Amino acid sequence: MQQLKFERIPRATISRLAVYVQELEVMEQQGIKVISSEKLAQLCGVNPSQIRKDLAYFGEFGVRGVGYYVHELREAIRQSLGLDRTWNVVLVGVGNLGRALLRHNLLRKRGFVIVAAFDCDPFKIGEEIAGLEVNCTSKLPKSTRDMNVEIGVITTPPERAQRAANYLMEGGIKGIVNFAPSRITTPENISVEYVDFIHHMFSVAFNITQNQSKGLL
Amino acid sequence: MQQLKFERIPRATISRLAVYVQELEVMEQQGIKVISSEKLAQLCGVNPSQIRKDLAYFGEFGVRGVGYYVHELREAIRQSLGLDRTWNVVLVGVGNLGRALLRHNLLRKRGFVIVAAFDCDPFKIGEEIAGLEVNCTSKLPKSTRDMNVEIGVITTPPERAQRAANYLMEGGIKGIVNFAPSRITTPENISVEYVDFIHHMFSVAFNITQNQSKGLL
């Protein structure tokens, strides 16, 4: 339909769009039909024109003098982000975090279906978690190809993240979400996202430290 | 010692510093003594001058014509970020993710000690996880004050995140790391970080979609 423009879209815009979707969903559940950029901005903690700019990358979804129809806007963003479909996902590294993700139902609710889990620890192989049997990592490349998986999630210890990434790429994966606290190297055409909550702990620690030293002035 | 400058430090700088620390640690373990901004940049996937600029916010840590002493630099960054101490942390919401964090040893290794866990589900209260008894959330404010806790981690379902935040603030917490996929509102002086892996899944999905449509041109 839209998606006609071809400027490069800022990363920041994408992650804000994700926030908008989330808040729009809540509104929809509350029965709110129309929302202005002003009000949505307030809820998301951003500037109203920011929202309008972000949306403008993908099309014109609003009605002047009125605002945005909540349901319509949500669908438009979902479509723009490529979320109007399901994505097959595999997970590598069945530790604490891996298990939590396997059991997490929000992923599935958002269209990300974990179709296989892998680990190289013989003690974990064969174990069943959330209806999924843990397989040996060596089987990963073939499985992902057979199951037409496009996204890989890495939840291994840091030192094994690169190896996991290599297996995933061998399996023809197109994007990786890396929860391990270490950088991985991949060719340009593989999209990599890092989820490192320790960094956020660091940020908070830093901000607290700074707020306190500011208080002393 | 340093920390003399008082320009505002970009958020982005902070999160990159966290990456540098991580990579420096790996190097130290490998016995590497000296590193240039060039090489470190390569490992971290950033521009060399970016590193030098980032470090310049905090002081001069390098030796011209030589580079940076790995151990020294790591310590300098840790100190600058306020990581040369331990931080008491409480966790609210003992679901899959909460459990995973409680059992995660990387947090403690980095100086973040979870000293208490809370949940409002009577079935969970009393349960012991990673040597910590789950307490009723109503006890949170008093406990955090008594234990001198500065950071709260929220791992509740989204609809309960705000309530958790309120309890934490009542308990005198100064910073919050919110893993729940919903915005929370707090006064200015509370530092809030959002960890939302779903957003990263969205980003990857979007990038894959875009790469593919690029391929069609």
Next chain:
DNA sequence: TAATGTGAAGTTGTTCACAGCG
């Protein structure tokens, strides 16, 4: 001499302000 530290240039992202439209 090699690599840092840094002003200046360049790039990217954000906010403003208002024209345009339902």
Next chain:
DNA sequence: CGCTGTGAACAACTTCACATTA
């Protein structure tokens, strides 16, 4: 009339280029 959509102004961040120094 009110709120969107958007060019223009602004702010923030990144990279360049080179003077500086161990």
